[in-house]
Every structure is written in C-alpha cells, then in structure tokens.
Amino acid sequence: MKAKWITPVVTALDKDGHVDVEGNKSIYDFLIENGMDGILLFGSIGEFFAVPIEEKKALIREAIRHIDHRVTVYVGTCHMEFETCVELSNYALEQGADGVMVISPYYFSLPESAILNFYRTLAERVHGPLLLYNFPDRTGHDLTPDMIYKLVSEHENIVGIKDTVATMGHTRAIIQKVKTEYPDFMVYSGFDEFFGHNVLSGGDGCVAGLSNFAPEVASGYAKAARQDDLKAMTEYQQKIDSLMAIYDVAPQFIPTIKKAMVVRGVNMEPVCAMPLLPSTEAETEEIQKILHKAGLVEK
Template sequence: MKKAEFLTPAVTIFDAQGNVDREGNVAVYDHLLRGGMDGIVIMGSTGEFFAMPMEQKKELIDIAVPFIKGKGKCFIGTGGLVVNDSVSDTVELSNYACEAGADAVMIVAPYYFALGAADLEAYYDAVASRVKGDIYLYNYPKCTGSDLSPEITLNLLRKHPNIKGFKDTVDCFGHTRAIIEATKDEFPDFVVLSGYDENLYHVMLSGGNGCIGGLSNFVPELFAKWCKAINEGELAVIEECQRKVNALMCIYSDRAPFPHIAKRGLTLRGVPISETTRHFSVAPIDTAKLTGLIEGALK
C-alpha cells in the first residue's frame, strides 16, 4: 500500500471589509501544519476562490507559499468561470503560482455552462500546454456539470507530462476507483486523491494516495492520526478514526455553506480568525452541535 497523505483545502480568511487577512490566514496555516497535515490547498472550493478577483488571489499566493513552503506541500487552485477567457486567466494565475514556488496548481473544470467530453479535454489541453509547472486535475461534477472520466484523464496524461495528479470530489467511490484502475499501469506515479474525507481508507485500499478533505480545517489531528494508522497498519485505530470521520460527514449537508461552518469550527478551536466570508448566507450554524462533533473527533 502507498503512503497515505492528507491535505487541507484551507479556508480563506477575510477582514470585515472583505480584504485578505494576512495574520488570519497565517494562523490557519500554522494550525494545520502543527496539526500534522501533509500539505495545504489554497483557493480550493472551501477557500472561496469563486468569489475572489485576480489581484486578491495573487495576494493570497504571496502570503501562503512562503509560509507553507518547506513545511508541507502547497497547492494552489487556479480554475474559474467560463468568462473573460477562462483559459488565459487560469494560465496567468497558474504560472504566477508556479513562479512563486507552489508545488502544483489544482485546476477545476470551467463551470456554469457544462462542457461535453470533447470540449472538456480541449480546455485542459489548452491550459496544460501553457502552464509551466505541475498540475492536479480537480473533478467536481456536482458544481461544474462536467465529469473528468477515466478516458479523458488517460488522454490528457498521454499528452501532458506536467499533469501529475487528480482530486475526485464525487459521491460514488466507484468513479475514483475507476480513475485509479485506468491509470495505475501506464502511469504508476499518478496521484489520485479523494475529495471526500470519509473515503480516505477506501482510496488507499484501492491503490490511491490519500485525500484533500475540508473537515481537516478544524480537526487536522484526527486526519493525521488516521494517516499514521493506515501507514503503520493499525487496524483498530483505522476503524476508530473511520467512525469519527463518518460522524463528522453530516456537516457537509448542513444548511449553512461549508466555508462558514469551517471558520466557526476554527474559532471554536481557538484559532484567532475573522469568520467573514465573501459569499452570501444567512443560514444559522448550530454551534452546540458543531462543538459536540469536534469534541467527539478529538477524544
């Protein structure tokens, strides 16, 4: 079995005016790295990239990369809407991140208008040929309307050696398993990561590499413990961690958007941040329930 790794798609901390909060973001990164995370993804979905203008994204890269580099892996989400020439915007931000020293960029498919298989492959062809660094494909069909199939993935890997990995945020684990099965013989070093926390062990048993999961924002210690148990074959601990993660998964179906909940979870853990978000929500957060789930996860 490969060595399990867990990366956090970190929240982005903003001040009350919606500006990037340098101290708050550094506090989050420090919390995650001290909690045992193998790396941090900046501007994944949990990081509210969809609500940030280009210059703000570059500002966050300038904060995150120097702090994280050398302490853990640093990936930068660089995908975006199909507006204002999405290919050019994605390439510009990707190359900015690579030049800043990021380990890789993670590129979600364009969204709002779903792309068919041929157009989806053509989009990644156009981007990958111009990005001067390593790329992780980010498959999130629930939000993009498009699916990176095993066939498309293999086609892209055969053309673009800088495509190094895949994050699969799907409800059906069979899809992730199919990606692993399709790529493992021809591209044995291709990294496949689950986008849902509960699937970490399933991914490892199927020959994958780990997970990029949002719950680790506020309980990184649990996921670090789980990876250690998987890597050392401690079955009783693996089972214990799986039960705790299963209990936490209900947070994703809460009425409040997940970035709101993740920031509340961080403040409950004592991380000094603002809970300001860049996207609108008036849905209440059940703080008592969240507190109980965090306490149970950390026992």
Template sequence: MNAAYLTPAITLFNEDGTLDLASQERLFNNLIDQGVDGILVEGSSSEFFAMPMNQRREMAKFAIEKIDHRVKLIIGTSHMVADEIISFSNFCLDAGADAVMILPPYYFHFGPSALLQYYDRLAEQIHGDIYIYNFPDNTGYTIPPETVLALAKMHPNIVGMKDTVPGMDHTRELIKVVKSQIPQFEIYSGFDDNFAHNVLSGGNGCIGALSNVVPEICAAWVRAFRENDLAGIARGQQTIDHLMDLYAIRSPFLPVIKEACRLRGIAATSAGTFPMPSATVEDDARILELLNREGVQ
C-alpha cells in the same frame, strides 16, 4: 501502506472583506504542526469564486511565503477565462508553488473532446505541475477516466487529480484506468469519509475540508495507514464518519467549517464573501455538540 491527507484550506476574511492574514497564518501553522501532508489554497473550500484576481494573487503570494516548502502547496487557479488561468498559474509556480489545480469550465457542460482540448491548451502553456479537479456537483458534469488518461499521456506535467464525488465509483475507475498505466499519477478523493477506501483501492488519499478543523485526527488516520494499524484505521474512519455531520448543518457548508475553526481558536471570525451566509448561534450549538461527542476540544 502509503497515504496522504491534504487540506483544502479555507480563506479567512475580516468583517470588511479584506484578508485576515494573521488568522490565515495561524491556520497554516496549525495544519503543518498537526501533521497534514499538504495544503491546497484557493480550492472549492476557499471562496475563490467570489474573490477578485488581485486578492487571489495576494492570497497565493502569502501562502507561498508562509508555508515556505514545509509541506506540499497546491494553488487552485480555476477561472472561467483560460488566459487568466495560464497567467495566474505561472505566477504561482514562478513564486514557488509546487503545483496548481484547475477545474473544468463550468456553466455549460463539455464533452470529452472539448475537455481534452481545454486541458491540452492549458498544460502546453503552464510551466509546472497541474492537478485536474473533478467536482460534478458544482460543475454539472464529470471528467471521464479515459480523458484523464489521455491527458496524462500527452502532458507529463498533468500529475494528478482530485475527485470530489460522494461515492467511490468514479474514483475507483480512475484508479483502474489511469494508475494501471501511469502508477505515479496521484488520485485523491475530495470527501473525507472516502479516504480509507481510496487508499485501499490504490489511490493516494484525500483532500478533505474537515482537516481544517481536526487536522490532528486526519494526520493520526494517515499514521495508522503507514503503520498498518488496523484498529487505528477503523477508529479514524468511525470518527470522521461522525464528524461528516458538520457538512450537514447548513448549505453551503463553508460557514460551519469556518465557525468550527473560530470555536477552536484558530480563526478570529467566520466572515465570508457575499452572499455566503453567516453561522448562527444554533449552528454553534450543533458544532460544539459534534466536536465534544468526538472528544475534540
């Protein structure tokens, strides 16, 4: 059974707020070496919302150069100004990114007709593949499956969607409504523990942040699906279910994911953008307890 696990890569910073490109390259190489199927940079795990545009372009250019088509590269180009999205998206695509991913407008809630108009305008002016990003916990509303289907029919360059919802209700409807008419449309879950349910329902897999920390476990889970290894699939589900506790150590969870990467020797620091809190000694103890419990060194 086909399946894919993509990593929404964290952005690694020095303590002074500049990009830690040495650690970032180490992260990319580790993800690829461990077998993930693709990398998303400047998604919701990246702190894009607190990065100036010149830094976002620097990160995008660096990712394109270092990943170098070894795996699929998607770049998140979300912004509150549509013209900035179009400009940044075309910059990334022209430089060699495989696709871009775009959130709907946030702060205000928009209905189906406004969302249709929004993505229609973007898709007309962006000359490459686009993934829609549905994240209702952060935007305040969800994108209806019927709207996604209408957009995919209007624009062949709208090729897929990341659906970051806790359960599978909305994702299941997306699969039923959209993939029944456009089978090649890609639908990914945004929470790691929904990976198996997504694939078994006819989706394409997951874009989950735990793969920053344990890409070897996520890649093994994908292999179990491809080899029809039921015991391996169950083992992957149970391990990820336990590791989901990493998300609950603190809110927002990003400092914990970064600190876990530091503890595993991938990142030099777990520094983030202001006002993102820093991980604590108590966080370290809980992270190590969770990783050790699952045999992760």
C-alpha cells in the same frame, strides 16, 4: 500504503471581506503543527470564486513564503477567463507552489471534446505540475477515467486529480485505469469519508475539508495508513464518519467549517464572502455538539 491528507484550506477574510494575510498565516501554522501533509490554497472551501485576482496573488506569494517548504503547497487557480487561469497558474508556480489545481469550466454542461481541449491547452501553457479537479455537482459534467487517461498519456505535467464524486467506484475506476500504467499519477478523493477506501484501493489519500478544524484526526489517519495500522485506521474512520455530520448542519458548508474552526479556538473571523451567510446560533450549537461527541471540545 501511500497516504496523504491535503487540507483545502479556508481563506480567512477580515470584517470587510478582504483577505486577511496574517490570519491565514496563523491557520497554516495550526495545520502544519497538527501534522497535515499539505495545503491547497483557493480550493472550493477557500472561496476561490469570490477573491479578486490581486488579493489572490498577494496571498499566494505570502503563503508560500510563510509555509517555506514545511509541507506540500498546491494552489487552486481556476478562473472562467482562460488567460487569467493561465496567468494565475504560472504565477503560483513561479512563487514556488508544488503544483496548481484547476477545476473544469463550470456553468455550461460541456461535451467531452471541449473539456479535453481545455485541459490540453492549459497543460501546454502552464509551466509546471497541473492537477485536475473533478466536481460534477458543481460543473455539470464529469471527468471520466477514459478522459483522464487520455490527458495523462499526452501531458507529463498532468500529475494528479482531486475526484470529488459521491461514489467511490468512480475514483476506484480512475485508480485502476490510470495508475496501472502511470503509478506516480496522484489520485485523491474529495470526500473525507473515502480516505481509507481510497488508499486501500491504491490511491493517494484525500483533499478534504474536515482537516481545517480537525487536523490531528486527519493527520493521525494518514499516519496510521502509512504504517499499515488497520486497527488505528478503523478508529479514525469511525471518528471521521461522526464528523461528517458537519456537512449537514447547513446548506452552506463553508461557513460551518469556519465556525467549527472558531469553536476549536482558531484565531480568525468566521467571515465568508457573499452570498454565503454566517452560521446561526442554532447551527453553532449543533457544531459544538458534533465536536464534543468527537472529543474535540469540552462542553
């Protein structure tokens, strides 16, 4: 099976809320050394919405240099001001990113014509691989399989999608609609627990957040899938299912993921940008219980 697990990596911030370049480099090394297939900078978990453009550019430049082709690097370049989105996308590609990922415009619930126009114009202006990012719970609208097919058939540089939808049937429909004719189009799930279903249905894996603190579990699952080892896949699926409880610890999952990384010994500050609040003592205790149950930390 084709199978990759890409980490939508957190963005390490210092105590003043600015990007900690050296701290982020340590995180990248932690992920790569534990077998991850790729890294996505400035996805949702990377708090793309809260980092100033110049700090984004600085980290993109330093991250790509530091990773140095050891794994695939995608960059989330969404910005609600369209020209800035184009500028940041081309900047990331010029620095050596393997592709850019852009969520559809949020806040307004847009008609299909507006969404298609957005991505068509973006694909024409971006000088390299572009991945779509579908997250209806955050945008208020859905990228349907038919819409995705239209975009892929019109633009060779639209090369993949992250489909963050809680119904695997939606992602399966994209696989069946698009990959039948465009087999190289990459279809990733945005939920960790759908990894196995995704690759068994002919998809490419997932771009999902548990790998920030459990990279050896995620990379082990991807390796088992590539080896068609269904027994090992079953074992990894059950471990992932257990770890999914992390998302229920608090309404804000980014602080929870950062705290889980600290609990696991990653050298970073669990600082998040406003308005996200740090994990409480009670939440930290719950995180420790989940990680212990999964065999990732001792009591």
